[in-house]
Amino acid sequence: MPSHPLVVTSRFDRSDSHTLMGYEATGGYQGLRRALEMAPDAIAQEVRTAGLTGRSGGAAFLTAQKWSLLVDSEPRYLVINGDESEPGFCKDRALMERDPHQLIEGSLICARAIGASQIFLYVRGEMALAQERIASALVEAYDAGYVGADVLGTGWSIDIVLHWGAGAYIVGEETGLIESLEGKRAFPRTKPPYYPTTYGLYMQPTVVNNVETMSVLPWIVLNGGAAFAALGENRSLGTRMFSLSGHVNRPGNYEVELAKLSFRELFESPDYGGGIRNGNALKAFIIGASFPWLGPEHLDLKMDIDATPPAGAPLGSGIVVMDETTCSVRAAWRLVKFYAHESCGQCTPCREGGSWLEKIMYRIESGAGRMEDLDLLMDVCDTISPAVQWPFKWPPSMTTICALGPSIPPSIVSALGMFRDE
Amino acid sequence: MARLTKENVDRARATIALYPQMRSAMIPLLHLVQEQDGYVTRDGMEHVAELLELTPAEVYGTASFYEMFKMHPTGRYLVNVCTNISCMLVGGYELLAHLEERLGVSAGATTADGMFTLEEVECIAACTDAPCLLVNYRTFGPLTNRDADTLIDDLAAGRLAETVPVHGVTNRVKTRRFSATPGAAPAAAGTAALDAEGAASPPGPGATEPQSKDETSPTRKPEPGR
Ligand SMILES: Cc1cc2nc3c(=O)[nH]c(=O)nc-3n(C[C@H](O)[C@H](O)[C@H](O)COP(=O)(O)O)c2cc1C
Ligand code: SF4
Ligand code: FES
Numbered sequence: 001m002p003s004h005p006l007v008v009t010s011r012f013d014r015s016d017s018h019t020l021m022g023y024e025a026t027g028g029y030q031g032l033r034r035a036l037e038m039a040p041d042a043i044a045q046e047v048r049t050a051g052l053t054g055r056s057g058g059a060a061f062l063t064a065q066k067w068s069l070l071v072d073s074e075p076r077y078l079v080i081n082g083d084e085s086e087p088g089f090c091k092d093r094a095l096m097e098r099d100p101h102q103l104i105e106g107s108l109i110c111a112r113a114i115g116a117s118q119i120f121l122y123v124r125g126e127m128a129l130a131q132e133r134i135a136s137a138l139v140e141a142y143d144a145g146y147v148g149a150d151v152l153g154t155g156w157s158i159d160i161v162l163h164w165g166a167g168a169y170i171v172g173e174e175t176g177l178i179e180s181l182e183g184k185r186a187f188p189r190t191k192p193p194y195y196p197t198t199y200g201l202y203m204q205p206t207v208v209n210n211v212e213t214m215s216v217l218p219w220i221v222l223n224g225g226a227a228f229a230a231l232g233e234n235r236s237l238g239t240r241m242f243s244l245s246g247h248v249n250r251p252g253n254y255e256v257e258l259a260k261l262s263f264r265e266l267f268e269s270p271d272y273g274g275g276i277r278n279g280n281a282l283k284a285f286i287i288g289a290s291f292p293w294l295g296p297e298h299l300d301l302k303m304d305i306d307a308t309p310p311a312g313a314p315l316g317s318g319i320v321v322m323d324e325t326t327c328s329v330r331a332a333w334r335l336v337k338f339y340a341h342e343s344c345g346q347c348t349p350c351r352e353g354g355s356w357l358e359k360i361m362y363r364i365e366s367g368a369g370r371m372e373d374l375d376l377l378m379d380v381c382d383t384i385s386p387a388v389q390w391p392f393k394w395p396p397s398m399t400t401i402c403a404l405g406p407s408i409p410p411s412i413v414s415a416l417g418m419f420r421d422e
Numbered sequence: 423m424a425r426l427t428k429e430n431v432d433r434a435r436a437t438i439a440l441y442p443q444m445r446s447a448m449i450p451l452l453h454l455v456q457e458q459d460g461y462v463t464r465d466g467m468e469h470v471a472e473l474l475e476l477t478p479a480e481v482y483g484t485a486s487f488y489e490m491f492k493m494h495p496t497g498r499y500l501v502n503v504c505t506n507i508s509c510m511l512v513g514g515y516e517l518l519a520h521l522e523e524r525l526g527v528s529a530g531a532t533t534a535d536g537m538f539t540l541e542e543v544e545c546i547a548a549c550t551d552a553p554c555l556l557v558n559y560r561t562f563g564p565l566t567n568r569d570a571d572t573l574i575d576d577l578a579a580g581r582l583a584e585t586v587p588v589h590g591v592t593n594r595v596k597t598r599r600f601s602a603t604p605g606a607a608p609a610a611a612g613t614a615a616l617d618a619e620g621a622a623s624p625p626g627p628g629a630t631e632p633q634s635k636d637e638t639s640p641t642r643k644p645e646p647g648r
C-alpha cells in the first residue's frame with residue numbers, strides 16, 4: 001500500500017462514496033466549514049503554500065497564481081473542466097462518479113477564494129453516470145445548505161449549474177469550453193487577448209480549473225498547504241492521479257506521490273501495474289497523447305512534472321504502456337487519426353495537416369508506404385509546428401490558435417525518431 | 423417529429439433561467455429535443471431557436487458541431503465502441519468487428535429493427551477498462567466477445583432497462599433549483615422559470631427535487647424499423 005496519504009481517492013473503496021451520508025461520515029464538507037471561517041485571501045494563500053499546480057495533465061500552471069490573475073471586475077465566474085477526453089485519461093471521470101461531493105466542496109472553496117458569483121460544472125456529454133452522480137449530489141448539497149442561498153447560515157450565496165456537453169474533444173480546451181458554455185460551437189479563442197481570467201465566460205473574468213484540481217482543495221484547506229507541500233519534491237508537490245492503461249496486468253487509476261515513484265515501479269509494482277502482460281518487454285510508453293513518447297531508457301525516471309524529456313514538457317495524466325509486440329506505426333496512426341478527427345477546423349495547418357498525416361500514416365500502416373513518405377510526414381509536421389525535430393524541443397512552435405495543432409506531430413515524430421526502421 | 427411538449431417547454435424555460443445569458447441553454451435544450459424524440463428533429467431545432475430568440479440557422483450550426491446530436495433517427499441503443507490507443511492495444515478493433523458481425527451492420531449503421539446503432543468512437547475515458555464501449559453513454563468494460571454478446575442479449579431482452587435508458591436520455595436526475603444569486607439571470611427568463619416550476623410542483627427557496635432514477639422518456643416507444 002502507498003505510504004503517502006490519499007488526497008483525492010481516499011473514499012474510492014467505499015460503496016457509498018458518492019452519497020452525502022458516505023461523504024459526511026468521512027470528513028466531508030469540513031473543509032468548506034473551515035474555508036467559510038477564513039478570509040478568501042487566506043484560502044488562496046494556503047493553496048499557494050501547497051504549491052498546487054493544475055491537474056488537467058497539460059501545462060502545470062500554479063493554481064493560486066492563476067486565481068491571482070483574475071482582473072478586478074464583477075461578476076466573475078468559476079468554470080470546472082470535466083470534459084476529459086484525452087486518449088488514455090480517465091481519472092476525472094472516476095473522481096466525478098465516485099466522489100462528486102468532494103468536487104462540489106472543492107469548487108465551493110475555490111469560488112469562495114476567488115469571489116465567484118456562480119459555478120458552472122461542465123461535464124463531458126458522454127459521461128451519463130458522472131452527470132447523474134453529480135446531479136444527485138447537488139440535490140443533496142442544496143438540501144443540506146452547502147450550496148445555494150445563505151450557505152450554512154453565513155450569508156454567502158452561490159449557485160452551481162451542472163452543464164453537460166454533446167461530444168467534441170476541443171471543448172476540453174478552456175476557451176473552446178467557454179464558447180461551448182455560451183451555446184456556440186467550441187471554437188477556441190485566440191490568446192492573447194482572450195485569456196479567461198480577463199475575458200472569459202460572457203467576457204467576464206473567469207477561472208477554468210480541472211476536476212482534480214478542485215477535488216484536492218478540501219484536503220488542502222483541512223490539512224494545510226504545508227502538509228500538501230511536504231509530499232513530493234521541488235515543483236512536483238502533493239499527489240496526483242494517473243490512469244495507467246495498455247499492456248499492464250493491472251490497469252487502473254492510481255494516486256501517486258509525485259517525484260517519488262519511478263515509471264518502472266508504476267509498471268511493475270503489485271500495488272500498481274503489476275508487470276507488463278505475459279512478461280513481455282516494454283517497447284515504449286505514452287505519458288499523454290500530445291507529448292513525445294518515452295522508451296525503456298526512461299523507466300527509472302521519477303514521476304515528476306519536470307523530469308520527463310524533453311526539458312519543459314509536461315507529464316500527462318494518462319500513461320499508456322506498449323509492449324514489444326506493438327506496431328509503432330499503427331499506434332502513431334491511431335493517435336493522429338484522433339487529432340485529425342477532432343480538429344475544430346479553424347486553422348488550416350491543423351485541419352488539413354492532420355488529415356494528410358492520417359492518410360500518409362494509414363498508407364504506411366497498410367503496407368503501401370513509400371520511402372519518401374517519411375520525409376513528407378516530417379514536412380507536414382513542420383508546417384503545423386515549424387522546426388519540429390527529434391529529439392524534441394519544448395514547447396513546440398505553433399502556427400495555430402490552440403494547442404491541438406501542435407499535439408499532432410509528437411506521436412509521428414516519436415515513432416519516426418524511435419522506430420524509423422519499422 | 424415534433425416541437426417540444428408543454429412539459430418539456432416548461433423544463434426548457436427552467437433551464438434557460440439557470441444561465442446569465444439565454445444562449446447558454448443551447449446544448450441543454452438540444453439534449454431535451456433528443457430526449458423527447460430520440461434524435462434532433464428539424465421542428466425541435468426550430469422550437470429551440472424560438473425559445474432562445476435565435477435564428478434556426480444558428481441552432482443548426484451549433485447542433486451539427488457536436489457528435490452526440492443525431493440529425494437522423496437512431497437506434498434505441500447507441501453502441502459506441504472505442505478504438506483509440508488504450509483500447510486498440512487490447513482488442514478494441516476486434517471488439518468492433520465482432521459487434522459488426524453480431525449485429526449484422528457495419529459501424530455507422532442501424533439494425534433493421536431499429537434497436538441498435540453501432541459506432542466507432544474516440545476515447546470514452548474508460549481506458550483502464552479497455553476494451554470498452556458505451557451504450558447510450560453508460561460505460562461497459564473490459565469486454566470479451568462473449569461479454570459483448572451477453573450485453574446485446576440483455577439489452578434486446580430489456581433486462582438492462584433500468585441501467586440504460588433509451589437513446590437521447592442522458593442525465594435522469596433532475597435538479598430543480600433556483601437562483602441564489604439574484605440578478606444573475608435575466609429577470610424575464612427567471613420569472614418565467616419560477617412560474618413554470620410553480621406550476622409543476624410547489625417551489626421553495628433552495629428546493630431541489632430528485633426525480634425517479636428509473637424514469638425514462640415517457641413519450642417514446644421503440645419504433646421498429648426506424
Ligand atoms: C486540445 C486541448 C484539450 C484539453 N482538454 C482538457 C480536458 O479534457 N480537461 C481539462 O481539464 N483540461 C483540458 N485542457 C487544458 C485546459 O485548456 C485548461 O488548461 C485546464 O482545464 C486548466 O485546468 P488546471 O489549471 O486546473 O489544470 C485541454 C487543452 C487543450 C489545448
Ligand atoms: S489548432 Fe486545430 S483545434 Fe485548435 S483552433 Fe486551430 S483548428 Fe481548431
Ligand atoms: S482509449 Fe478507449 S477508452 Fe480511452
